[in-house]
């Protein structure tokens with residue numbers, strides 16, 4: 153299949169291009185498009201054949217449900233059994249934006265889209281191109297991140313092209329995304345609203361809107377012995393091709409320890425990389441050192457992470473060490489993705 157790649161500008165949207173992209177979705181095809189979080193791989197959420205195509209193009213296991221993207225609040229009612237009070241409040245505060253809600257699905261949504269579940273994940277993105285595209289596509293676009301399964305989510309069109317060129321009808325290239333991490337997922341079908349995946353909308357923000365909020369125990373721990381409630385979270389995710397290890401502990405010790413490991417790998421002719429911060433950038437003896445930014449700016453770190461992981465691949469880095477990024481708000485989301493990318497390979501220094 154020949155994939156058409158078309159540049160789009162959020163500030164000056166080409167209606168003809170959007171109409172064409174929407175038409176592809178309506179006739180059962182696939183289009184990758186920019187959102188404020190990461191690029192999405194879109195298909196008609198109400199067409200089971202489209203959802204099957206998404207799984208195939210991504211190489212994604214079909215029990216890993218898709219997020220349905222809508223462009224208007226009024227579109228929600230048709231795809232869910234009921235709209236709970238919590239959903240109204242969350243939408244008021246965070247839609248359009250990087251928040252996904254899990255609700256009970258109506259019969260309109262095929263099980264192919266929800267990975268066989270009776271619940272559906274719904275999000276209203278804030279990216280203008282995304283909103284116009286969803287409308288043009290009929291109002292319901294199922295879209296996982298636009299990467300091959302297991303790879304870091306794409307934050308620029310170049311990486312969508314790398315993973316999906318020849319597998320889908322069209323890629324809308326909207327340049328760099330704004331946030332760089334996938335949406336927060338909150339389950340509203342449980343007793344208590346439960347965070348299944350951390351993101352930009354933090355626990356504190358959700359608590360402000362809802363009062364009590366729980367967190368799935370599997371978010372930051374590999375050893376909880378429980379299956380994650382978001383089926384997708386059980387798969388190895390966001391992984392670079394090189395072997396990534398996270399080192400936690402006092403900064404000085406972390407730097408020294410990583411340098412000793414680097415010397416050994418480099419003596420064995422392995423290409424090495426490090427994810428450092430402003431404070432430690434000059435301190436490592438790695439072949440490739442990437443700066444995640446200032447520890448004080450967790451949003452900037454979130455924006456860099458996937459690009460950094462992809463760049464290690466581009467540069468053929470085989471062994472990667474990363475400092476650890478625990479944080480309160482968005483930092484928690486960064487750490488969650490980093491842990492998954494590392495397959496929970498962590499060395500703790502005391």
Ligand code: AMP
Pocket residue numbers: 216217218219254266269271272273295296297334337348381382383384385
């Ligand atoms: P992605 O589309 O790559 O951002 O992944 C979507 C995430 O949403 C995956 O981790 C899914 O498991 C999760 N998800 C989607 N639908 C549901 C649902 N109905 N219940 C729980 N998790 C869901």
Ligand code: MG
Pocket residue numbers: 296297305
């Ligand atoms: Mg994904």
